[in-house]
Amino acid sequence: MEANTRDRLVVAARDLFLAKGYNATGINEIVRTAGVHPGSLYHYFPTKEDLLVAVLEWYRDHLYDGLLQPVWERIDDPVERVFGLLDGYRQLLEMTNFDLGCPIGNLALELANSHPKARALMQVNFVQWTGAIRECLDAAADRLPEGIDTDSLATHVLTVMEGAVMLARTQRSFEPFDRAILHLRDYFDRLLADGTTWSAPVGCRPLSHLRGDE
């Protein structure tokens, strides 16, 4: 079961960054958890940020087998797959008593300004995630309003998930999470029941007229 040094470091850093954040996790703690010596880390990763990048690459490379596949294999309906994926995050909150949330979202707000290479990889992770959702929505295109932008709707789903996880962890309660998902479900129900052609809502983008834009 012994993995190589590099992998052990990535896994240890992945878990600690998820639990405590990037800045609050020390290099010493990572090497102790991985069971390697400080010098070894710097043989593979010149800086702490390089290790962070490796962690984000790990998430990128394990989206399917770690996150999607377990849901896809027990749910067939494409719309239910979307909500099944969201429910996976709810289960993570439940299992960890709200200590762990979305690994990427955690790091995004902490590091988006200061670590551009990491930010680019977070972006890749988000785009991959929404791409998977988008495939579900495309598979259900016949039930959705004709002409709806599934890419846009997939982004909305990610938005709701990230916000819901944030609020649930802050409140240490499922209430905000379940409320947000309930309204997302209600929105989907209305889209699915629509049967008409999609047209962008009248008020969008909101209030540009009030800001003096012409």
Place this chain on the structure above:
Amino acid sequence: MEANTRDRLVVAARDLFLAKGYNATGINEIVRTAGVHPGSLYHYFPTKEDLLVAVLEWYRDHLYDGLLQPVWERIDDPVERVFGLLDGYRQLLEMTNFDLGCPIGNLALELANSHPKARALMQVNFVQWTGAIRECLDAAADRLPEGIDTDSLATHVLTVMEGAVMLARTQRSFEPFDRAILHLRDYFDRLLADGTTWSAPVGCRPLSHLRGDE
């Protein structure tokens, strides 16, 4: 224009925490920005976390005059006020080139696990914010489906806002933000056009049946 030492410290810490996060901001940087000496900080705040708490109390005490009032005074329609508030966050992203987001959301994911007193105050801030949205929704109750839970819908609005700000900052683009708000607007349009009595969507809470819950 010289404020007292305590206020200068709170303002300096507020701005630095917003821009760089809590752990990445050093005490020395805060006192330098505030133009006070290190010892003075500890006269008012025994620990760094106490300063964080004071910052969160500042946000709590300035929600109305800092955030709501500027929007309320130029928009009367309660539903448009909701989207006007959201647009305020878009303007913040625009003005700062995606460097600044929601001050509370920023700290929430970084510190929810490790700083319980701060977490409690973030919760208060979120509850206040959704309370203001809820008042708008109540004022528009005659146009919304009868019996809809405005508290729940207000939480959904906060969820979308926090997720949208996170994605916009990660992508350094308005695209995810505008997409999320567009779908929220579309959802509102459908609620407002509904004219019937509210009933919870059939699929909620999602997939409990698939997890063996009875």
Place this chain on the structure above:
DNA sequence: GTCTTGGTTGAGTGCTCACTCAAATAGTAC
């Protein structure tokens, strides 16, 4: 004047941070 009190000063504390490096060792080629 003296006393007290709230606030200020700024050098200094011990500690942990990310990171270094020369030496030792393991693995592979021939």
Place this chain on the structure above:
DNA sequence: GTACTATTTGAGTGAGCACTCAACCAAGAC
């Protein structure tokens, strides 16, 4: 075996961290 490279070792670096503290100051009470 030797030669060479890849990897590991672990004590050690300077810098910055949150935080301390004894002395000092200013202003009001008497």
